Amino acid sequence: MKADKQSRKRAGERDDARTLEVLFEISEAVSTTRNPEELYRVMHSSLGRILKVENFFIALHHEDRDSITFPYYVNEKDERPEEIFHFSKTASLTGKVIRARGPLIFYDKDILDFAKAQGQKVIGTVSKIWLGAPLIIKDRVIGVIALQSFNSPADYTKKDLDLLTAVSQHIALAIERKESEETLSEQKRVLEKILESSPVGICLVENRIFKWVNAEMVRMFGYKTKEEFENLNVRMIYKSNEDFSTAGKLIYTDLKKSGKSDFDFDLRRKDNTPFKAHVIITSPHQENPLESTIVTIVDISQREEAQKEKMKREKLQGVLEMAGAICHEINQPLQTILGYSTLLEDNEAISPEDLQKIKKQAIRIGDITRRLSNITRYKTLEYPGDTRIIDIWGSGAD
Incomplete structure (x- = not known):
């Protein structure tokens, strides 16, 4: 056979x-x-x-x-x-x-x-x-x-x-x-490598449920593993139900209108500490935009602090420039007052005690102007009239 x-x-x-x-x-x-x-x-x-x-x-x-x-x-x-x-x-x-x-x-x-x-x-x-x-x-x-x-x-x-x-x-x-x-x-490996090494938090969200997150999302929100995110509701990153609802309405409206939502919002980490975040959300589904979205989140809290510090420095610079101008304008008449008070020392029209009081107050004004001229950091204090003024004696120099 x-x-x-x-x-x-x-x-x-x-x-x-x-x-x-x-x-x-x-x-x-x-x-x-x-x-x-x-x-x-x-x-x-x-x-x-x-x-x-x-x-x-x-x-x-x-x-x-x-x-x-x-x-x-x-x-x-x-x-x-x-x-x-x-x-x-x-x-x-x-x-x-x-x-x-x-x-x-x-x-x-x-x-x-x-x-x-x-x-x-x-x-x-x-x-x-x-x-x-x-x-x-x-x-x-x-x-x-x-x-x-x-x-x-x-x-x-x-x-x-x-x-x-x-x-x-x-x-x-x-x-x-x-x-x-x-x-x-290979393309998938390259894309995954890019996403995982990104300094920006990136995630896939379907109907407000986390389906995938990158390593930066885990780190940014203070978690240890991706499993702590995946298949959980995005409510977990908001400070309150009210914030969750407010952000949801904003996102839905933006996505329906243009397919993209771009805004700053206060979010919370696992330990409940809040931080300011910049959020960008895109969706290809205009009919049901929340069906599938790509979300990127950047922690801008340090940027906010830097901005506040910059504003504080700019404000201090304005204060110092104003103080310098005031000191210059005050010191000139102040020197004149001290000079004339010396001429009055032998004048019987004013008592030595009163003359001494004039000199003392003039010297005090001089001390204040010198203090103002040397300020490099300052603090404020409450003042009558529901306002705050610079605490000259509480502020200091570097």
Whole structure:
């Protein structure tokens, strides 16, 4: 029975139903296998039901580095080759198939004549018959699938080459799918790295429920893990139900109007300490904008403090400039008063005691102006009339 099956393979007398079954298995494997290596094994095993596959390989062409590699290689005579560089200058049947962009069949004489014409040695053991079909993705030849026999040229026929060509389309489809998956996976890794290293809190919120948060969100709000956020209501970051309601109305109105909400708001950390945050929310769903939103949050409390400090410095500068001007204007008449009081020392019209009081108050005014001139930091105190004034004696110099 086995000998009869092999003879039918050799003569190209395959059962059409079995051929279709094998092609279906290969087609299904494109969707069910987890990676190219597993797919190649399934394809090799399936083809073995209708073809001689003792010598079978898949070669991939890397045009950018002018080389080919062999991710799957089964051979009775030779070991799997290492990556072959300078491929365009190598006497290779695989190269001929790639350049022809179509299936080719070679016999031992063709192989030897081709190597001789190229002035190079044949790569590997010369086979009696060699079949190769290109792997084509979007008009780009990315490799070759090949069968060969070291026993007899009658082991394969033109029909076998047609079948190999059909199989090559499935392999090319699988490789394309895998390349797309790897590209998407790499893009996902890059995006995740960017999001996780961002100094801005970023999160995905669906119907006011946290679905994903980045590391900065966890740190900013004083939590330890993402799980403490995910699948919880955004109410957790507001100080009160009233704030939650107020922010919700603002966000909904903005998103309905323009798809974006941008505002400052007081939020709270896990330990209930409040902080000022700048919030930007976007949504692609205008009908139901809260269905899915991307939220970015920046802690601006330090910026607020810096702004307050800047205003305080500017206010102090104004005070100092005003104090300097006042001191200048007061000191001139003050010196005049002191000068005239000295002239009155021998005048009987004023008693020495009263004169001394005048001098004392004039000197006090001088002390006040000097104090004002040296102020670099100040504090205020309450003053009658529901106002506050600078505490001259409580303020100081650096």
